[in-house]
Amino acid sequence: MADAPTPDPTPDPTEQSLWRPLRLLQASMDADVARIYTGERIAGLKPSYVLELLRLHARGPMTITELAESVGRTHSALSQKVAAMRAAGWVETVAGPDARSKKVALTDRARGLVGRLAAEWRATEAALAEIEAELxxxxxxxxxxxxxxxxxxxxxxxxxxxxxxxxxxx
Incomplete structure (x- = not known):
């Protein structure tokens, strides 16, 4: 049996993080939003999808590049998110104006839910404004x-x- 490695005597710099509490707070708040969806039996919906779903509803089908620009994300990040949203049944890829291009569009399932998602967005923003007023x-x-x-x-x-x-x- 090999001896266990000797721990490095230098301090672990990851023990200190000014902004880790902010990331953990946001994750906790996102989990609370996800609990709303779970309570309403909206399966497979992540809070991180809602911006793009509402944007697609408001502006119609867009290329990944157009959608990424509209929400301030990189093409790569949005491409991965769209793949996950497609796998979850929220978006689909439709033919664009020419044979080479494709656009991301809402599925019927997503279109049937966007009114509720917009209501949740407004309620979340109102709750955030309430919290900010307390600070x-x-x-x-x-x-x-x-x-x-x-x-x-x-x-x-x-x-x-x-x-x-x-x-x-x-």
């Missing part, structure tokens, strides 16, 4: 302030400066 410094303001700070100096440049000072990076 001395709302998250939406934090996001704007961070965007302004990043306009002054990018996140990339801030990280690169710290790495240049760290001998372990060399």
């Amino acid at each position: 001395p410094y709302p998250l939406s303001r934090v996001v704007t302030d961070i965007e302004q700070a990043l306009a002054r100096k990018s996140f990339h440049d801030r990280i690169a400066e710290r790495l240049a000072e760290d001998p372990a990076w060399e």
Whole structure:
């Protein structure tokens, strides 16, 4: 039997994370939205699909590139999401204006649910506004302030400066 490896005596940098609590909070809130769907017996719907489903309902079928641009995502990320949404039965691929292009469209199942999804979106936004009203410094303001700070100096440049000072990076 081999000896167990000796643990590295240097501290684990992942033990500290300023924004992990924010990611965990958002995951918890998304889980609460998913509980709404489960309670309504809406199988296979993830909260992360709703933006794209509502966008397709509002604007009609779009190419993956068009949909990605409309929701501020990369083509690659949206392509993966569309594949998952297609597998779950929420979207389908239809012929585009020429033989080479395809568009993403809602399935009948999704079209039958978009009114309820829009209601959930409005209720979620209202609940978020209620929470923000309880805070001395709302998250939406934090996001704007961070965007302004990043306009002054990018996140990339801030990280690169710290790495240049760290001998372990060399």
